[in-house]
Amino acid sequence: xxxxxxxxxxxxxxxxALVGEDFTVHRVQHVATVRERPAFLAGLExxxxxxxxxxxxxxxxxxAAGFGTAGVVPPAxxxxxxxxxxxxxxxxxxxxxxxxxxxxxTLVNDGRASAWGEFxxxxxxxxxxxxxxxxxTGIGIGLIVGGKPYGGAANAAGEIGxxxxxxxxxxxxxxxxxxxxxxxxxxxITERAAQDxxxxxxxxxxxxxxxxxxxxxxxxxxxxxxxxxxAALAACTLVENACxxxxxxxxxxxxxVLDGWPDLRARIEAHVRRHVRPPVSAVAFAPSLGGSDxxxxxxxxxxxxxxx
Ligand SMILES: [Zn+2]
Numbered sequence: 001x002x003x004x005x006x007x008x009x010x011x012x013x014x015x016x017a018l019v020g021e022d023f024t025v026h027r028v029q030h031v032a033t034v035r036e037r038p039a040f041l042a043g044l045e046x047x048x049x050x051x052x053x054x055x056x057x058x059x060x061x062x063x064a065a066g067f068g069t070a071g072v073v074p075p076a077x078x079x080x081x082x083x084x085x086x087x088x089x090x091x092x093x094x095x096x097x098x099x100x101x102x103x104x105x106t107l108v109n110d111g112r113a114s115a116w117g118e119f120x121x122x123x124x125x126x127x128x129x130x131x132x133x134x135x136x137t138g139i140g141i142g143l144i145v146g147g148k149p150y151g152g153a154a155n156a157a158g159e160i161g162x163x164x165x166x167x168x169x170x171x172x173x174x175x176x177x178x179x180x181x182x183x184x185x186x187x188x189i190t191e192r193a194a195q196d197x198x199x200x201x202x203x204x205x206x207x208x209x210x211x212x213x214x215x216x217x218x219x220x221x222x223x224x225x226x227x228x229x230x231a232a233l234a235a236c237t238l239v240e241n242a243c244x245x246x247x248x249x250x251x252x253x254x255x256x257v258l259d260g261w262p263d264l265r266a267r268i269e270a271h272v273r274r275h276v277r278p279p280v281s282a283v284a285f286a287p288s289l290g291g292s293d294x295x296x297x298x299x300x301x302x303x304x305x306x307x308x
Contacts, residue, residue, distance in 0.1 A: 003059045004303050005051060005103060006296040007044075007067035008110065009033075011085025011137065016047045019300040020059055021307070023121045025293055027051045037087040041096070048101060065103040066299035067093070068113030075155045077107050084173075106302045111158065112149035113298030114288065115142025118252050120301060122294045123286040127250035131242055132288065133160075135235060135257035135264075137187045138173065139180060142298075143246065149298075160242060161185060165234055183234030186257045189227070196223050208260030232264055236271035243276045243283065254288025 001020050008015040010033060017028040029047035034040050048065075055061060071083025078094040080086060094105040108116075115132035118124045124132075128147060134140035139161030143150040151157055161181035162174050169178030173187060182188050186207055193205040193213075197220045200209050214224035235257075243251065251272070258265050269285045288294065300306055 001059055002306055003062045004300045004305050005048065005062040005065040005101075006299040007048075007065070007069075008113075008295040008299065009067055009069040009080075009083075009086060009088075010110070011070055011083075014044065014047070015296070016044070016051050017296055018051055018056070018059060018062060019296055019306070023297060025296055026056045026059060027054070033085065035085075035087050037091065040087050044097075045100060048097070052101070062103060064303035064305040065097055065101070065105040066113075066301070066303040067097075067105070067107050068110040068295040068299040068302075069093075069107055070110050072156055073107045073109050075151075077155075078105075080107060104303070106299075106304075108149070108299055108302040109142075109155075109158075110295055111140035111142040112151070113142070113295045113302065114140070114254070115144050115252070115294075116149050116298030116301050117294030117296070118142075118286075118289060119144045119147070120307065121297050122252075122289040124250045124252050124284070127248075127284065129246060129248050130250050130252065131246055131248035132252040132254070133239060133242070134255035134288065135184060135186065135253070136255040138185050139238070140255070141242075143248075160238060163241075165237065180234055180238045184231045184238065184257070186255070186260075189231050189257065192227055193224070196227055206260055207257050211261045211263075228261070232267055235264060236268050236275075239268050240272050240275050243272050243280055247280070248283060250284040250286060252286050252288050258287075 003018045003020045006019045014031045018026040029050050031043040031047045069080050071080045079092050080088045097105040119130050124130050130144040132142040141158040141160050162179045164178050165180045166178040170182040172179035172182035189207050190205040193210045210224050214228050
């Protein structure tokens, strides 16, 4: 059976594996992400060598490699720009992997890879157009149109987290003010908690920690709830706007913010059903598959070597 080498390059960890054309995932290797480029590349090469060392029975050697990655992938698809947590800014990663392992290599933004995986094999199979939104540290998006990720003219479409929610509002991690990500991105929520609520019971605020503080007997419950209400309104408005603009057949919601704050999912869905005009009664909502198999499938799809 044909296979490709697939990777998921994230700001915290990277994952490498073989993906078969039946979507099975084999020989997964995890590597913690480090911020120094030589150490990062050494870890990547060790992990890929381990994946390729011993092929599972029935699987052919991979003919191509595809990596889903945080950041912007320029139209030529060979490098990564603006991935704040990866030490690869401008580095020709595709050429590097091709040279070391002899595999033609494709890079794809991880939000798009996840959406493609959800569309091919995950929780929204065949739903077209498909809108996937990931509320993580930042806000990721993947839009599938005509069975393929939509990239825009310069492969930079979809930065909805950096559209404006409140002009001159909170400072966004990107340097601008008032963007959605500054209200409902995970980093913004936990930074605001540290600012408004003081130190966390466990040392560092997580979104789940803020939710627990809002619901418990913590004297800061009211302040925590008001912070969450502000974030929820921004998240609901963002998905409402996206649905009005795109009229998707399905919306997949995922990311660490929703893992720590499961109620937000129902709140977003109810808000969209109530506010989008014309109403979107036919739209399906689904949770993302989680883990990173969807990213691996999307990265494998981006190579064009397995599926049409
Ligand atoms: Zn921004």
